[in-house]
Amino acid sequence: MVASHNFLVGLSAVLTSVGSTTAAVNTLDVRAVDPCAAIANQTWVAPRDVRACFTSFSVDPTIKANIIEVVNKSLAFHTSVNYQKRAPEPFTADVHEDVLADLARISEQSYANELDLHVDLSRSVKRLDDGHCVYINQCFDSLFLTFVPTPLVFLTDAFGRQSVHIAPEAFTVATAEFKDEVQFWQDALPGALKGQLASLSGAKVLAINGQDPLVAVDENAKINGGFQGLGTRQNSFFSSYNTASTGWNYIMGAFAQQSLPLTDSVTLTIQRVNSPKIETVTIPYRSRIGTTAVKWTDSTSFRENNCVAIDGTNGEDLYASSERRRSLPRNPANKFRQAPVPESVDTGKHLLNIMLDSTPLQDVLLPPGLTPKNPLPGSSGVAQFFMLDDKKTGVLSLGSFSSGSLNSLNAALLTGLQNLKSQGATQLIVDVSNNGGGFICVAHWLHRIIAGPKSTTVPQAGLDTMTRAGPLAQLIVQKISQGADPNNFLLFNPLNWRFANNTPFPAEFDWLAHPVEKVINGRQDAFSIRIGNECQPFDSDPPVEALFDPKKVAIVSNGRCSSSCSLFSITMAKEEGSKTVVYGGRKGVQQQYCGTVGGQSSDFSTMDTEVKSTHLKNNSLAPPDLLVLVPCRPGAILTKHRARSLTNSVQGITFRLGFGVDDPTQPEEWQNHPADVNLPLTADIVNNPIAIWKQVAKTVL
Numbered sequence: 001m002v003a004s005h006n007f008l009v010g011l012s013a014v015l016t017s018v019g020s021t022t023a024a025v026n027t028l029d030v031r032a033v034d035p036c037a038a039i040a041n042q043t044w045v046a047p048r049d050v051r052a053c054f055t056s057f058s059v060d061p062t063i064k065a066n067i068i069e070v071v072n073k074s075l076a077f078h079t080s081v082n083y084q085k086r087a088p089e090p091f092t093a094d095v096h097e098d099v100l101a102d103l104a105r106i107s108e109q110s111y112a113n114e115l116d117l118h119v120d121l122s123r124s125v126k127r128l129d130d131g132h133c134v135y136i137n138q139c140f141d142s143l144f145l146t147f148v149p150t151p152l153v154f155l156t157d158a159f160g161r162q163s164v165h166i167a168p169e170a171f172t173v174a175t176a177e178f179k180d181e182v183q184f185w186q187d188a189l190p191g192a193l194k195g196q197l198a199s200l201s202g203a204k205v206l207a208i209n210g211q212d213p214l215v216a217v218d219e220n221a222k223i224n225g226g227f228q229g230l231g232t233r234q235n236s237f238f239s240s241y242n243t244a245s246t247g248w249n250y251i252m253g254a255f256a257q258q259s260l261p262l263t264d265s266v267t268l269t270i271q272r273v274n275s276p277k278i279e280t281v282t283i284p285y286r287s288r289i290g291t292t293a294v295k296w297t298d299s300t301s302f303r304e305n306n307c308v309a310i311d312g313t314n315g316e317d318l319y320a321s322s323e324r325r326r327s328l329p330r331n332p333a334n335k336f337r338q339a340p341v342p343e344s345v346d347t348g349k350h351l352l353n354i355m356l357d358s359t360p361l362q363d364v365l366l367p368p369g370l371t372p373k374n375p376l377p378g379s380s381g382v383a384q385f386f387m388l389d390d391k392k393t394g395v396l397s398l399g400s401f402s403s404g405s406l407n408s409l410n411a412a413l414l415t416g417l418q419n420l421k422s423q424g425a426t427q428l429i430v431d432v433s434n435n436g437g438g439f440i441c442v443a444h445w446l447h448r449i450i451a452g453p454k455s456t457t458v459p460q461a462g463l464d465t466m467t468r469a470g471p472l473a474q475l476i477v478q479k480i481s482q483g484a485d486p487n488n489f490l491l492f493n494p495l496n497w498r499f500a501n502n503t504p505f506p507a508e509f510d511w512l513a514h515p516v517e518k519v520i521n522g523r524q525d526a527f528s529i530r531i532g533n534e535c536q537p538f539d540s541d542p543p544v545e546a547l548f549d550p551k552k553v554a555i556v557s558n559g560r561c562s563s564s565c566s567l568f569s570i571t572m573a574k575e576e577g578s579k580t581v582v583y584g585g586r587k588g589v590q591q592q593y594c595g596t597v598g599g600q601s602s603d604f605s606t607m608d609t610e611v612k613s614t615h616l617k618n619n620s621l622a623p624p625d626l627l628v629l630v631p632c633r634p635g636a637i638l639t640k641h642r643a644r645s646l647t648n649s650v651q652g653i654t655f656r657l658g659f660g661v662d663d664p665t666q667p668e669e670w671q672n673h674p675a676d677v678n679l680p681l682t683a684d685i686v687n688n689p690i691a692i693w694k695q696v697a698k699t700v701l
Helices: 047-054 061-077 099-108 114-126 170-177 182-188 213-223 230-235 299-306 332-336 406-422 440-451 471-484 564-576 604-613 689-699
Strands: 135-137 144-147 152-156 162-166 204-208 240-244 247-251 265-271 279-284 286-289 352-354 383-387 393-398 427-431 437-439 465-467 516-520 523-527 553-557 579-583 599-603 649-658 677-679
Touching (some): 047 286, 061 604, 099 114, 170 182, 213 230, 352 440, 393 689, 406 437, 406 440, 440 564, 471 604, 599 604, 604 649
Parallel strands (some): 393 427, 427 553
Antiparallel strands (some): 135 649, 352 437, 599 649
16 A cells, blocks of 8 residues: 555555445446546545555556666666765755665565555655656546645744744635535534634644644655755745746645645644634545546546557657657646646757646636736736836746747747836846746846846856766767758757857767766766857847846745746856845745756657667667556457557656856756845735735845
């Protein structure tokens, strides 16, 4: 069975299997013997019932070995694997995962069912604390999302005392997002609290399952992954907000929303607002079917409809047919990217640096009372512009560095900032809360148009980078240099890259032929030569002057600024002197203003395309296709196609690492990014963007 401690949210819960349901008298009900049939075609179910389905599949040794081999060999392209064995300071205490050793352990270990195997594998990779490098299995991860209607916040009072609270807006969020399930939670409350879910909003939380709430926060931080900084992983436990392509989103936080159905209920000891009484309440979690799940009727159709590969699960030989099939919209990783999926992903200036997470982006709405009103003309999708009532502070709320197209986002950013300046803005707040990255060249563009033309922005407004130069990567580049990619479809093609002096690689340059050898944490490793800018000249002309004085720019977030967001924030802070502000967080814990820097993200499917398109799939170094043995329906004819299908999994990697600003000889990934200001969240500003911006304008700028 699944371990009794659900470290996803640090909650202690005994997870017991649910047996077959009692069949009606004289009625043969397939749901009584098939736990996946029991939850078929239902929107909301108990987590234990989802678990019963997930744990009904035993581990097939062939599948297990195949998955581990794919992950292992994909990590040969991951630039950070040896650094993450023991990260440099200040992250040594947080990042010390020997993932290769854990994969060897998992290979030898026995598991009662597939879910147990998946949880161990997923958490082992998550301990890298790298939002680019995660393992996701769509049979399990977020097929159902598991919720509790009481998202939490971490508040500081007038005396500086900090405590956990149920979010003041919790009931408003729950009634808007969970209209069809709120009554279940109302009825589940005990005694006089029955039907009084609204009264829990704002309550102080004194204990979670009988322990100090911060115990649960810290347990979640141990396995939540995504960011090197402890403070950022702690903050992910709590609710927050983000500017999405469709509007303002409410982020539920890891306590209130989980990607796996591992917790059945939580017991909170609370003190409600304006009440001296200490009360204990147990609230059930409920699992809601994901929007991308395909309907099923039984265990067999559950597997066939939701666990079998789609286009892009494995890579393709782009020269095997006349149709170019390597396009981002086909990649199953899209569901888990923490940024909108662009319409095209051409190489060169459209390269991406995006965080992955086992919980997809959701469209839970920020309540109307907290949503900023009247965005300025030029606002579009993830980029929203506002002028504060001091008439001198402009705000760019940037939820992502990607949208439908790179050029349209670049144009929106320029127009919006020019509009702010024309209205009299002399200082700028850039809110990047929960910004998961996006186009690398949008990060370069935003830096350049804010700071103007200078040595730090021309000819490059970003970081030099390097790739890993393992034996298979060297073979790919060798093949391409010999003519294997005439149409420049592939990432490794030298036509995509430049030397550190920003002169282009020659078309036939075998740029991994002479790798830079390094020893990292006692392991021999190899990397490419230093790679320069791929973004400039931009497709459109930037302004000839700075739009704002960078020293009058404040970059604001809850620390969850990653990938291309990190590339922007770091260069603005370290090269231009912009201020960085992280709101929320525990006293005494250093708050990092960004994390998961990387330089470019990728995944197994993309690397597999590089391998297949250069005809190296049969090389012993190449990862195999992901496979799973799918049982046929009773009475069906066993065919090769039905018996040997493909599993719908994702393995992310960091394809390129950026070199540091303060120490340009080492990756920026593990250099320090302490926020200049840690802004305490109080009850009157929590999850209220306008109120937070006003406080920043008043106290920071």
